[in-house]
Amino acid sequence: MLRKGAWAEMFSTVMVIVVLGFMFFSFELHRTSSKEIALVAVMSAVAAIGRVAFAALPNVQATTFIVMVSGYVMGPSAGFMVGAAAALVSNFFMGQGPWTPWQMLAWGLSGASAGLIKKLFPSISRAGMIIFCFLWGYFFGWIMNLWYWSAFIRPLNINSFIAACISSIWLDSFHAAGNAVLYFCFGQGFIKILGRFYRRLKVTVR
Amino acid sequence: MLEELFYQEKELFLQKLHPAAAMLHICTLLVLSLIFTNPLYLVGIFLCTGLSVYALEGLQTWKLFIKGGLLMTVPIMIINPLVSRAGATILWHGPRLPVFGKITVSLEAVFYGAVMSMRLLDVISIFCLYNIMVHPDKALNILERFAFKSALVLSLATRMFPAMIRHLENIKQVQVVRGVDFSTGSFRQKLDKYTNLIYILLLSSLEDSMEMAEAMQARAFGSGRRMCYVRDVFKPEDFICAASSMTALFVGALGAVKGYGVMNFYPYLGSVYSMGDIYLLAFMLAMLSVPTLLSWGWHRCRYFR
Incomplete structure (x- = not known):
């Protein structure tokens, strides 16, 4: 029989692909205009550029911040698409790897969760969003640790997962701090600009 | 690289x-x-x-x-x-x-x-x-058969990425000509300089997205069954x-x-x-x-x- 570990790796990767497939399918079911598609594509490309533009700063991922702002303004489904597309597209140029589906999931979920936060707490304060962005720096790192942990570390238990998280904690902390600083400095401005363009999609003249 | x-x-x-x-x-x-x-x-x-x-x-x-x-x-x-x-x-x-x-x-x-x-x-x-x-x-063509809208988003973003990198370089050069030095300054100052780049890129890209959407509509996007030119x-x-x-x-x-x-x-x-x-x-x-x-x-x- 195949060893248990092989099933764990396959199962975790298959689960990620199933979740991605489900989210893409839900985007397909939405009635989407050409303007919305173009806007999602542009925000994905801008978020992907965020990886390149901030490459000089250690693990400051402007992508997470841009994806979360997109999700906050355009809603969970579009937010997920922006995050997933940003990961896939940027990796076409920076190298696809086993990390790609997990990055798609992590950035997709960050965008979707920002959209959900807006729906659940419409009047969420700036401080609340800063904390949320900060936490996503760690959530992103933990999701990325999952593929690494499930494929290459044995035994699969909470201790080994904590060890994997400890090994990446300084990178995750830079990511979290970068998200918080970016939102603190530029979050409101980005939301204002993107919100104005998003409203332009919805305006109809009778 | x-x-x-x-x-x-x-x-x-x-x-x-x-x-x-x-x-x-x-x-x-x-x-x-x-x-x-x-x-x-x-x-x-x-x-x-x-x-x-x-x-x-x-x-x-x-x-x-x-x-x-x-x-x-x-x-x-x-x-x-x-x-x-x-x-x-x-x-x-x-x-x-x-x-x-x-x-x-x-x-x-x-x-x-x-x-x-x-x-x-x-x-x-x-x-x-x-x-x-x-x-x-x-690779995206394979996805297109199952998820057309998602594949279109990915194709558009893939096309735009290199163009945006060039655009970003242009914006950076303009900033350098205007006296901005990206290699010096504290973390906060560097962050400020780089995010200004993204700000300008965001505004111009969002304007471009409207034009792109109009171009798609002008080419009858969403008006009926799609044709495939290359198999x-x-x-x-x-x-x-x-x-x-x-x-x-x-x-x-x-x-x-x-x-x-x-x-x-x-x-x-x-x-x-x-x-x-x-x-x-x-x-x-x-x-x-x-x-x-x-x-x-x-x-x-x-x-x-």
Whole structure:
């Protein structure tokens, strides 16, 4: 029989692909205009550029911040698409790897969760969003640790997962701090600009 | 450096394969590298992938991937011995740590960490092969059949990415001409400078998105059934490559179920090879090398074309 570990790796990767497939399918079911598609594509490309533009700063991922702002303004489904597309597209140029589906999931979920936060707490304060962005720096790192942990570390238990998280904690902390600083400095401005363009999609003249 | 990581059209045999055949070959390599734990199998898959990379003239790109991969193997080599308690040959008794308890490092766990590092290099090499073998558009064409809107978003974003990088460079040059020095200043100042770049890029890109949407509507986007202008043809060489990959996958999976290619690490290291292992590995590698052999023949023998 195949060893248990092989099933764990396959199962975790298959689960990620199933979740991605489900989210893409839900985007397909939405009635989407050409303007919305173009806007999602542009925000994905801008978020992907965020990886390149901030490459000089250690693990400051402007992508997470841009994806979360997109999700906050355009809603969970579009937010997920922006995050997933940003990961896939940027990796076409920076190298696809086993990390790609997990990055798609992590950035997709960050965008979707920002959209959900807006729906659940419409009047969420700036401080609340800063904390949320900060936490996503760690959530992103933990999701990325999952593929690494499930494929290459044995035994699969909470201790080994904590060890994997400890090994990446300084990178995750830079990511979290970068998200918080970016939102603190530029979050409101980005939301204002993107919100104005998003409203332009919805305006109809009778 | 980024250019080397992106697909470059070189008119090579392996790049001309049907995307489905190419993806099948890559998926077979990937699944086999995840199924097997025997280091001989993992080294074999690594060499086989390396041969394909060589046939695709991608050794420079492979070097970049391997450099990154070697960095990622460090935590694997450290964490596995620290958290595993199953090994019987203890090399070192360490202190007691709060979450992990008493640390013991065993020979078996160190060996397991090394084998898993080899597997990581396999997986990274296979993705390197994917990067230089399959054009992103061809990969997205496969997705287009199932999820048209998602594929369109991805295609548009893929098209825009290099254009935006050039646009970003232009904005940066303008800023430099105006006296902004991106290499100096504190973290906050650097952040400020770089985010200004993104601000300008965001505004101009959002304006462009409106024009793009109007161009899509002008070309009757969403008005009815879509037509497909280009279809990839499944040629005999695609069939041979797909069949050899399927055979390798089937035989490999069957072998793994029968216990070949799977090494026991705990409590004591098991045997690395048996004659059955050698036969299975040789057959599998021969099947996996078929696309590379065809590529060699295609470039050197006119009867292959």
